[in-house]
Amino acid sequence: KQEVTQIPAALSVPEGENLVLNCSFTDSAIYNLQWFRQDPGKGLTSLLLIQSSQREQTSGRLNASLDKSSGRSTLYIAASQPGDSATYLCAVKGNYQLIWGAGTKLIIKP
């Protein structure tokens, strides 16, 4: 059974720092992996989608990598800003559904 883990559960860093969020999964047989952002009390916003055949995807200050063999993905955020404060969720696509991590709550201090 696929399990997805996100560590740490919470992270607080000063503004301007580069940071890495981690996502690990137990079964490498995935179709894709998706990173989302969730603001308090809001829905999810898709940030990056990496297909199983891809190694990384980039969007602006965000870069996501995927290493299926080791069951890991990282989300790199460059030059963090207070507006980046949110909970970041990763999800892996199995046969018919997404399997979710519990998220990393990120706080960027001004």
Next chain:
Amino acid sequence: DGGITQSPKYLFRKEGQNVTLSCEQNLNHDAMYWYRQDPGQGLRLIYYSQIVNDFQKGDIAEGYSVSREKKESFPLTVTSAQKNPTAFYLCASSTMDRARVSTEAFFGQGTRLTVV
């Protein structure tokens, strides 16, 4: 604008009452999903539908029901059989690729249900 609309944003249910959460999408997506989110946990799948008039149970379907009479709509009913319904409910949709595998998922803004 294309997107997914959930309503209402907040919903209060009395004990023993059924309530229905609305989810509408104008993205022309084939697949739609309902998730439940509880604090400190990952999202859990309640029901999903890959085509009109067809839907499948997810991991926590007990106490919930759905219908898919139109491609654009996938309402979720929380019945009185759901013993702990207080949670944040999220609706999502996605396209399907040639292998009938869902692609990127897009979400609505959620409905917060509280039992009073």
